[in-house]
Amino acid sequence: MSGRPWPDFRPGPLGALGAWWRRRRESAVVDQYTYVPVQTTHQHPFETPLPSAVYGLDFQAKFVVCWRMDLTTGARHHAPRSAAINDLVQRAKAITERAMLVHHAPIRYQLGDELAAERQVEGTHVWARAENVELTVDESDLDMARKHIELHQATTVRQAEREAERAEIRYLRDEVLTDLSTATIWWLYRNGYQVEQAVQLSEHLARLVRIASDRGDRHWADALVTSFESALPRLSEDHRQDLRVHLAKALGVYGGSSVAGEFADRVGLGGDRHVNHVNPALPHQNGATPLP
Structure with missing residues (x-):
């Protein structure tokens, strides 16, 4: 006799056969009432x-x-x-x-x-x-699509030419015509180091340097933009526009909407559209307050 609390019982051959038969009938009943939708x-x-x-x-x-x-x-x-x-x-x-x-x-x-x-x-x-x-x-739409591509290509070329022209102007203004010695050396390099002719042209070069550096009558907004662009000569035209927008916003925070509006009008940003209208009574995070 086993020491387990339940009897040691195993079904005989007839019991196993009966269990299999019951499982088979239950499976048939389930299949009979299971609905499989027809795929259409x-x-x-x-x-x-x-x-x-x-x-x-x-x-x-x-x-x-x-x-x-x-x-x-x-x-x-x-x-x-x-x-x-x-x-x-x-x-x-x-x-x-x-x-x-x-x-x-x-x-x-x-x-x-x-x-x-x-x-x-x-x-x-x-x-x-x-x-x-x-x-x-549609054939007419296809013709318009071809014209659109041609215009886009022409615009891209014009923008590249203008950017090259602006870069050349900035180079002459900010790097070449800054003083007489730099302008003279630049002329020598471009003209086969003709020293005697450079000496003869020194008065003309000095006049060009004075003209290029004469910026006293410029508006303060132009001088501000020029200073930043001189420090960042490799900026693309899109980034230069972004720079003007950020400067306008900074002026709006620290100088008020009137200063920022004047700057925006001067540099062509379309009025105060890019200006931050800040309540002068509210302190800024860095402790600064806008100018009146």
């Missing part, structure tokens, strides 16, 4: 314009929307066709809104590859994909 696929032809990288110039897309509903997900949507169409349109827009119309040929195949993948619409029981994807472009 729906289709809907759809056409829509899709935005390009240039506002107002659109691709024209046509495809067949295919969707099915998976009731086992637990989620529901009352307009499955709308959910499927909206999902495919959003997936398509994510591709076309970064593309130019002149690239419509490769974009068509990229779009067909993306929309052919069946994906579940987020938060719903709908799975959507597209077939027979076509992408076309």
Whole structure:
């Protein structure tokens, strides 16, 4: 007799056979009352314009929307066709809104590859994909897209030329024509070290130095901007504009809106649009108070 508190009992062959038979019947009953929904696929032809990288110039897309509903997900949507169409349109827009119309040929195949993948619409029981994807472009829009590219290229070239011109002017003003000796050495280097001719031109060079350094009649805002730009000669034109904006904001904090407004008007920032309007009664974090 075993020392365990329960009897040492094992079912015999007939008991094991009966247990197997009961499990088999229970499984059959469960299968009998388990509902497996039938998967059905729906289709809907759809056409829509899709935005390009240039506002107002659109691709024209046509495809067949295919969707099915998976009731086992637990989620529901009352307009499955709308959910499927909206999902495919959003997936398509994510591709076309970064593309130019002149690239419509490769974009068509990229779009067909993306929309052919069946994906579940987020938060719903709908799975959507597209077939027979076509992408076309109106010929007049295509001509406008080409003109837009040409204008953009011309603008880029003009901006580069102007930036090179500004850089040359700053170089002559802030580094060459600062004193007579620097101007003379610069002239010698540019003209084959003709010393005698440089001596003859020394009076003219001295006059140029005086003209370049004569900035006493300039507005204080121009002098302030020039000082910062001289310290940062490699700034791009966009960064130079940002520098003016930051200076206007700093003047608005420490000098008041009138000083900042005068600065903004002088350097072409469009009035007090970039000025911080600070309440003079409020102390600043660094303990400074704005000037009256």
